[in-house]
Amino acid sequence: MLDALRKGAGTWVAKIFLVLLVLSFAAWGIADVFRGFQTTTAAKVGDAEVSLIDFERSYRQELDRIGRQIGRPLSTTEGAQFGIPQQVLARLIADAAMNDEARAMNIGLSKEELAKAIQANPAFQRGGKYDRNLLLELLRSNGIREEQFVTDQQLTFQRMQIAEGISGGMSAPKTMLEAVNAYQNESRSARYLVLTPQSVGVLADPDEAALTAFYDERKTDFRAPELRALTVLELTPENMAKAETITDEAARTEYERTINRYRTDERRRVRQIPFTDPAEAEAAAADMAAGKTFADLMAARNLKETDVDLGLLARDKFLDPAIAEAAFSAAQGIVAQPVKGRFSTVILEVAEISPAATRPFEDVRDEIKASLALAAAEKDVMDLHDEIEDARAGGTTLAEIGTRFNLSPLTIAAVDSTGKDANGNAVTLPGTGDLLAKAFDSDVGVENDVLASGQRGYLWFEVASVTPARDRDLSEVRPAVVTAWLAAEREKKLADLALATAERLRKGETLEAVATELGLEIKTDPALKRNLATADLPATTANEAFTGPVGTVVEAAGTAGNRVVLVVDSIATPAFFLEAEEIKPIDEQITRQLQDSLLNQLISQVEKDKGVEINQAGIAQIIGTSRTQ
Template structure:
C-alpha cells in the first residue's frame, strides 16, 4: 500500500487524491474523539506558560534538588508522601511558573544579557573557585553532573536568571520606604508594656460537683471524634542483621588468639618510651659521637659539644606507633632504658637515640577479653553472610514457608506483635520494640493480610521480613471505655468556664475604676507587676499568648486571658513606651531593609500575578504526578 501511495504521489492528480484521503482520515479521527491528541498537552510537558513549556524533566530535576536541599537542612529523608503533604511539589511548580513568567516578560520587553556578562558571572562564582581562588573547571563539571545539566543548558539558565533579576530590579529596585511605615514597624517591634495582674487558679472556681450521666453523655457526644480508637494491626516480623546472624560460639580459640595478638593495643595501654635524640649532618660524625659515648662520654656532653640545649634534646614520650620516623622508632624500642643506640639512618638524617624512661605495657589477658573478641569476629563474619542468608530465606518464602518456621530453621527470633497502630504504639500507648519500627509500620499499613511482602532493607545493611496477620479497624470508642477520661475533660472544661466567667466580671469592675488591689484581694489572689513586656514573649507566669493579649488592650484598660490549661490572668495595662526611631542605628537600617524587601516582594508578586493572568498558565496534573513520582 505504501509503495502504491508513493507511486500515486508522483502525479498532480495522485497528490490531490492523497490529500483528500488524509483529510478524510483526520476528519474520522476527530469524529471518533482522536482529535483530542491535537488539543491536549503533550505528556512530556508539566505546564504551558505563554510560549514557554515546563518539561517533565525540568520539573523532576527541580523537585529532586529541592528534596535533597531540605533533606540536608533537616538531616532526614523526605518521602514522596511527606513532600506532597507539605506541598513541596506545588511550591516547586509555582517557582518554575514564576520564573517562566518573568522570562517571557523579559523577552517581550527585549531584555537581554551579553555573553561576556554571563561568562563573568560563572567565572566569578565563589562556589566554582578552587583553593587558589581561581575558576576551577573540575568543580564546574561536578556541579553540572550534580544538577544533571549540560554546559549549554546551564549557560542558558544562567542567562535567563540574570535577565529575570534585571527585570525584578527594574520593578522593585530603589524603593523608598515611607517614614510612616518605618515608624509603624518600629512601634510594633520596639514597644514595651507594663501591666499589673493577678492569676485565678482552679481552686477559685469553687466546688465542682461530679457530672451527671446526662451531662457526661452530652459532653461526650459533642467531642466523640476526639475519642477515636486507631486502626491496629497484628504483625509477625523477622529481622536479620549482623548481630542476629552472628554465632560467637563458632569462632575457634586459634582465630580469637590471632586477633588478640594483632590488636593487643585495644585491650590495655601499650608501652611508652621517653626519648632523647641528637641529629648529625653526616653518618661519619654520628659514628664518631657514638664512639665517644662508648669510651665514656655522656649523651649530654655530646649534645653540649654540638650546642644543643637540654630542651632541644628531648624528643618526647611516645608509643611506637605514634613516632613519625619508623627507623628511629625501631631503634628506640629495641634498646634498654638509659642506653644509647648506634647511628640510625633517620628520615631527616643520621641520629643517635637514647631512652630515658620506659612505661611498660599493661594489657588485659586473653582470657578476660576472649568473649568480646569472639563476638567481634562473629559479627564481622555475619556481615559477609547476610546476603547468603537473605537469599536462603527468600527461597523458603517462595515455597510458602511461614515466617515462624523460617525463624526456627535459621536460628533467628520471630517477633509477634498482637496490636500496633500507625504511630508504632501498642494499645497502652507504649512504643513497640521492633527493628526499623517506623519503616516496618509504614509498610505494614500499606499492605494487607495474606500479602507476600518484599523484605525491608535496614540502615545497617540487614533485612526485615513482615506479615500482617490481623487488622482491627479504626472505630469510635464508647462512653464506657473512656468514662474516666471524659469525666476529667468535663471537669477541666467546667473549671475553665467558671474561671472565664469570674474573670469577665472582675475585668468589668476594673474598667469601672476599682483598684486592682481591691479586686484581687476579694478574689483571694496577690497582685503582681510585670514590666518591660515584649510583644509575643513570655515573662514570669505570663505565657506568650497572654502577653500578646496584653498588647491588644489600650493603656489604662483591663482584660483577661488564659495563662495555662487551668489558670487565667486578670490584668490592667499600666503603660506603653516606644523608643524613638533613630534612622542611623543598625537596628533601624535592618528594619528599613526588612520593609524594603517586603514591599519589593509584594510589587513583584502583583506584577507576576497580572502577567500570569495575561499570558495564561495551563497545568498538566498527570505530567506533574509523573515528574514527582506520584501515582498516575
C-alpha cells in the same frame, strides 16, 4: 552548591529566584496540558521553555537540600506529597516568563560584561582573585556543563535588568517605616493576676446523672481503639550472630591482621604563645631562660588556658609541620627556643605526653569475636532470607517457618495504631518503624511484603486477628471519665472566675482590692511587647494588652492552664529616627517586600498575557505519580 554558584549575582538574583512567592502557583492549575509540544519540555511561557531535564535537576536539588535539613533523604514521591514539585515548577516558570519578556524587550548583555560579572562572583574567587579552576570544579561537582552555565548566567543577568528597571529605585516610605517601628517596638506596662486551677477550690465528684450526660457527649474520647494481634519474625545479623562459635585462634588471626586498629599513636598536649615579631619571641625566650615560666608569659599577655591549649594531638594532626616537629622533638616541659611556624613565631610548652600504645589481645578478644560473628551472620541472613521468601511463597506460615529454621517468631497479643495495648501501655515493637502502619493497612490472611529491619535485617509479619474499635460502657472507663469531668468543670469554673474578676475591674474596683479578696499576688510587667511571651503570658495574651488604651482590662489564657486578668497601666511609644541602627533592618525588610511585590505582579501579568502550559504527564513521570493520583 548551585545556590553558591549564583550567590554573587547580587540581591536582584535572589529576587528572581524568590518568585516562588507567586501565589498563583499554589496548585498545578496554571493552564491545561501540552498539545503538540516536544515531550522533553516540562512547561512553556510564550516562546520560553522549561525542559524536563532542568525540572528534574532542580527538583532533585531541592529534595537534597530539604533532606539535609531533616536528616534523611526524601524520595521524589515523598517530595510530591509535600508539594515541592509545584514550588520548583513555579520558580522555573517564573524564570521562563522573565526570559521571554527579556527577549521581547530585546534586552541583552555583551560577552565582555557577562565575563566581568561571572569573574566578580566571590564563589569563583581564591584570595580575592577569579579562579577559573575553582569555577570548573564547582560546575563539575554539580554536573553542569560550562556552556550551559554561561547561558544560564546570561539569562539571569537579563532578568536582573528587568528587575532593576521595575523596582530598583524603590524604597520604603518614611511614614510606613514610622508606623512599623511604632507597632514593633511599642511597649506597655501592665499589672495582672494569675488565677490557677486551684483558685476554684476543691470540686466534688459528679453525680451519676451528670457523669452519664458528660460521657454520652464524649463517647468517642473514651472509645476502645481497634486492636490487632500480630505474629512477627525478625531476621537480623545481630540476633543471628553467635560469638561463642568463634575460636580464640580465629580471633587472634583477625587481631594480628588488623593490629593497627588497636594502636594509638603518641599524642602530645601542646600550649603555644604566638608572636608576630620574632624579636619579641626571642626576648620572651630570654626571659624564660632567666627564670620566668610559661604561665608568667601567659599572664603578661592576658591569655587564658583556652587561648594557648592546642589539645592532645598526634603528630599528623598539627596544622603546622614546624610546630609538630618541635613539639615531638622535646621532652615534657618547655621548648626554650622560639619556633618559626607557618603563620608566626611561637614559644611552645609540651604540657603532657601520652605514649603510643597497643591494646593487648586479651582486652579486645570479645570485641573481635563479636565482630567476626556479626560478619558471618550477615552472610547467613542473606541466604536465610531467600529460603524464607521461598517458603512464604509456598504458603508456609511464620510459625511454621520458625519451626523449620529454628527461629522464634514474636507474638504480639494486641496493639493499636499508636503502639499501645488494650490497657494503654506502650508495646515494645521490633524492627522498623513501618511495622504498625503496614500492619494496619493489612488484614488477616494477607501475605505482606518483607520490611527492612535496621541496616541489614528483615522483618516479616502476619495479622493474626483484628478486634474492631468499639464504644466502651461507662463502667469500663468510669475513673477516666470522672477525671475528665473534674478537669472540664475546673476549667469552666476558672474561666467564669476570670471573667467575673475582669468585669469587677471594668466596673471600677481596684486591682489591689480584688487581689486581697482572692488572696492573689499582683504581678507587674513594665515592658510588655507584641508577640513576645513571658513566664506567665503567652504571646497571644501579651498581644491582647495592645488592643486598647491605658486602663484596658484583659482576661485571657495564661501559661500552664492558668487564666490571667491584666490591666494596662501605661503606653511607651518608641522614638523614630530614620538614621537609627534599629530602623535599618525594618527599612531593608519592607523595601525588599515592596520590590518583591512589584516583581510578582509583573511575573503574574506576563504569565497571564503569554499563557502557561504544563506537561503534566512528563512531570508525573519524573516525580513518580500518575495524573489520576
